[in-house]
Amino acid sequence: MVYDTPLIVLASTKVGDKSLVLHTLSPGWGRRSFITGTGKGAAMAMFLPLSLLDCEVVENPKSDLWRARSLSVSEPLAGIRGNVRKNTMCLFMSEVLYRTIKDGALEDGLFEWCRGSILTLDALQADFSNYHLRFLLEFAGALGFSPTLEDLAPFAGEHYAVVRDLVQADAAESLLIPMTGAQRNAVASLLLDYIGFHTESQLNVRSLHVLREIFS
Template sequence: MTIHHTKGIVLRSVKYGETSVIVTIYTELFGVQSYIVNGVRSSSKKGSGKANMFQPASLLDMQVYHNDLKNLQRIREFSWAFMYQHIFFDVMKNAAALFMVELLQKTLKQPEANPDLYHFIEDAFLHLDEAKGQAIGNFPLFFALHLATMYGFRLNDDFTSETPYLDLQEGEFTKDHPVHPHFLDMPYSYITSQLLKVMQPQELNEIPLNQETRRKLLQAFQAFYVLHVPDFGTLKTLPVLQEVLG
């Protein structure tokens, strides 16, 4: 079986047997894949340290065996692709990262490569790790909006004073009050337009938002995903994130 070198972002890790884990990883080369990793949960310090590398949001460098006919692959070697300075220890950044991971779990379905999407996601976690001030609280909003763009059901940023309603169902700003309940009006529609204009995450520091505004926008963006992603459900990390950002 061929060995491939790929980077990957850990999405989920489940204990398996006495010492193993089954991990779901979004890889640069193969999209979403599941791997069985043996011997990383032994009682020795060596084992437990390795298990930490498979916590959600970890960025790994891997040598993997890949067989298109198998649902469960194996990892030959793994190491940190990047060692976060803050995400695993800072409460706010960790809550934001886990929200981002859950959003990915619910939307990344295909086991196929998409290098642009992979690099966008990797870049987002690296920027979150470095983020300061307002940017930390705004990061989940930025990520949710721009991830949708990568998937192809983006919100069209055509906000003007004449089109103050954001129709989440149609994905566009309109002049008329929508007849359904899935919309945002001022000031939330305007703020969404400002977030859509952000090209570099550090620009998020220039959008000061309070707790109530973030809460309203996060709920609305979840509704947007529910409307556009089949079987999306609800985000379990959302109440935790809102509590921490409060």
């Protein structure tokens, strides 16, 4: 069987000289990996974290690792790819998704929410330094445990006031909350702790230190 599907690239693993395993999110399979052939140069750009693709998936009755072929970019994300700070944020967001969502997990509406979050970041022209914090809050909600201030209080510590402002603000207002780099980093860490607690996983998000450097 051959299926047409959109994909969000979470990460990729090189296999030999001419193949990649794509770790993806899709509306029909949730978190799933596919193998695909690779080109050179510009063609490799489509496999960057959080790339939005369309492709054909070829079922393999002898393996759970199906093949993705005829891949094309559905959204160029020019607003992200041309911006170092957005690219760094994108790397962080994709790693959070990759480390949190388990293989085979299919959460209703998660693909659509992720796609919308990526396109929102792509479209923002300014004031996006807090966007990853809003992303983490909404991601928790998409997983089924929307955080309240009471839920976050045990994780907030000395940053309670900033967390309160973030939780009580709407999406647009949350991007305008003034924070120092240290506050922003601390809130990102505590939100990761909160998500890790609810998903019973240790979220060692390595790209967080890169984000700290860029937005410090």
